[in-house]
Amino acid sequence: MENYTINELISWRLIDGQILILDSHLNESAHELNEVGSYIFSSISEGKKTSDIRDELIAHYPKGPSLEEDIQSFLNKLKELQLIIPSN
Amino acid sequence: MEPRSLQNTLQKSKIEFLKKSTFKCGKGESLIFSFHGIPISFHTSVPSLISLLKEYLPDAWVKNKSLSHSYKIFHQSPAQEIAQKFDNESSSDVFHFKNSFKGCEQIFAVQRDFVATLNTQERCYYCHFEPIIDDGLHNFFRWMLSPLLLDLSKAMLHAAALINEKEEAFLFLGPSGAGKTTMTEMGSPRLVLSDDMNLVSFENDKLFVSAGGVGGLYKPQVALDRKFEVKNLFWLNQAKENSIVELSPLQQVQFMLSSFANLPWKNFSKDEQEKAFNSAQAIINCMPLKQLNFTKEASIWNLIDSP
Numbered sequence: 001m002e003n004y005t006i007n008e009l010i011s012w013r014l015i016d017g018q019i020l021i022l023d024s025h026l027n028e029s030a031h032e033l034n035e036v037g038s039y040i041f042s043s044i045s046e047g048k049k050t051s052d053i054r055d056e057l058i059a060h061y062p063k064g065p066s067l068e069e070d071i072q073s074f075l076n077k078l079k080e081l082q083l084i085i086p087s088n
Numbered sequence: 089m090e091p092r093s094l095q096n097t098l099q100k101s102k103i104e105f106l107k108k109s110t111f112k113c114g115k116g117e118s119l120i121f122s123f124h125g126i127p128i129s130f131h132t133s134v135p136s137l138i139s140l141l142k143e144y145l146p147d148a149w150v151k152n153k154s155l156s157h158s159y160k161i162f163h164q165s166p167a168q169e170i171a172q173k174f175d176n177e178s179s180s181d182v183f184h185f186k187n188s189f190k191g192c193e194q195i196f197a198v199q200r201d202f203v204a205t206l207n208t209q210e211r212c213y214y215c216h217f218e219p220i221i222d223d224g225l226h227n228f229f230r231w232m233l234s235p236l237l238l239d240l241s242k243a244m245l246h247a248a249a250l251i252n253e254k255e256e257a258f259l260f261l262g263p264s265g266a267g268k269t270t271m272t273e274m275g276s277p278r279l280v281l282s283d284d285m286n287l288v289s290f291e292n293d294k295l296f297v298s299a300g301g302v303g304g305l306y307k308p309q310v311a312l313d314r315k316f317e318v319k320n321l322f323w324l325n326q327a328k329e330n331s332i333v334e335l336s337p338l339q340q341v342q343f344m345l346s347s348f349a350n351l352p353w354k355n356f357s358k359d360e361q362e363k364a365f366n367s368a369q370a371i372i373n374c375m376p377l378k379q380l381n382f383t384k385e386a387s388i389w390n391l392i393d394s395p
Contacts, residue, residue: 011361013369016337022345022361024353030342 001050004075004084006041014042026082036061037074044084050075099183102203102216103196107189111162111214120151120158124287124298124312125240126233127155132163134219144221144301146313159232160212165219182231184352195355202228226303230285233302234350238363242289243371244349248272248304249281249297257297257316258392259286261347261377262324267384269305271324274386279309281316285349288371289315295374300349318375320392327381330391340377344368 006012010023019038021031033041036057043053054071061067078084111133118131119138123145132138142150182199189196195206201224204215213232217224234244248260248268258278260271272283281297284304289296296315299308310316323335323343335343345368356364371377382388 009358011358011365013341013365015341018338020338020341022365024356024361025358028354030345032338032342 001054001072002075003050003087004044004079005047005087006045007082007085010083012041012045014038021083023081023083031081031083040071040074041078041084099198102198105167106196106203106205106214106216109164109214109216111164120154121145121149122151122155123149123229123233123301124237124242126236127158128161129154129158130161130163132219134163134165137163137219140219140221146311148313158211159236160210161232162212162214163219164216166216182227182350182352184231184355186355195352197231197352199227199231202231204228204231206232223303226285226301230300230302230350231352234348235352235356235360237287238360238367240289241291241367241370242287243367244285244287244300244302245347246284246349247286247347248283249286249299250275250278251281251310251316252278252393255316256319257281259288259297259318259321260324260380261322261343263346266324267326267382268324270384271382271388272306274384274389280306281308281310282306288318290367290370290374293374295321295371302349321371321375321377322380322392323377325379325381326384328383329381330383330385330388331381332391333379333381335377335379337372340372341365341368343377344371 009025010021012019012021017035017038019033019041021033023029023031040053054068057071058067075084117133117135117138118129119141120129122128130141180200182197184195184197186193186195189205192207192209195208197204202215202217204213206213215228217228230244237243245261248271249257250272251257260268262268269283272280281299282304283306285300285302287298287300295318297318298315299310299312301308301312345364348364351364
């Protein structure tokens with residue numbers, strides 16, 4: 001799985017367990033992430049590998065049929081918005 | 089590069105007019121003042137505007153000698169051939185963009201009532217608006233001051249503000265149409281700071297508000313240099329019943345960020361974005377933002393005044 005870092009152009013805060021992203025420069029927008037999205041985003045900011053984040057989420061939540069797809073779809077959306085960028 | 093949205097020929101013609109303008113100001117056509125703590129050296133080709141500004145600004149803000157680190161403003165009245173174009177614009181949005189001009193990158197802003205450019209290196213603003221205390225001047229100062237105020241632990245909010253007989257202030261935030269002016273109308277005999285733009289300052293965990301002095305239907309009923317401690321901070325929501333509802337911390341920050349007036353988000357650097365975030369959180373830490381559900385009846389003030 002591709003690994004990511006947070007785009008340095010954005011500002012974000014963890015507020016009461018949820019991430020609020022301000023990316024005025026890129027999309028003139030603010031994004032509110034839900035609990036799982038906030039966990040993924042925070043983990044990326046801590047430098048965790050995507051596969052480790054996935055494993056942690058699978059261990060924490062009963063593995064539904066679409067959990068892995070949902071994670072990938074969420075990451076694709078963040079990437080599309082340039083909120084995260086691929087890292088090697 | 090000019091933004092794609094700057095397709096409007098009126099806006100383009102104003103920018104072109106500004107670029108062709110030569111700003112010359114003679115003796116006696118300058119005024120040094122501080123506007124909400126921002127030091128300004130104002131120069132105009134219209135002497136009567138200086139007299140109007142002296143009447144409009146509190147005495148304590150007008151200075152006799154130049155202030156250190158002041159921002160220079162060079163103003164001209166729009167020429168006759170273009171003046172009517174300042175009224176014909178239908179949109180009230182501010183278009184703000186960076187563009188190269190005279191060999192350096194400058195920031196341009198164009199709105200219905202003014203057009204301006206900022207040379208950031210020289211801290212110089214060049215602008216055109218009608219030489220009276222009205223929308224053009226208000227909109228220019230709102231655009232100019234809003235980003236600078238964040239450095240002073242202050243913020244210009246799109247909000248209505250009133251004070252009661254104990255000089256306790258109530259602030260009402262919300263987008264256009266939310267009911268800020270309605271709340272102001274229903275608030276009589278309380279004194280109005282502004283129904284649209286007010287300045288908040290946060291210090292020692294307390295939140296204060298002053299009349300913004302940069303527009304609104306109501307003229308300030310208190311001096312611009314007076315500040316009042318905020319007793320309640322509300323996000324307006326028109327509803328079938330009156331009630332006060334707590335908002336989540338995240339909603340409070342979101343609503344506060346959306347209430348900052350005229351911040352040029354698209355051109356904000358990471359540092360400026362961080363300042364806005366920090367200011368929003370600092371305001372919320374001083375005073376929680378609650379949602380005021382209201383029915384557009386004056387009885388709402390009974391609920392607001394209740395302990």
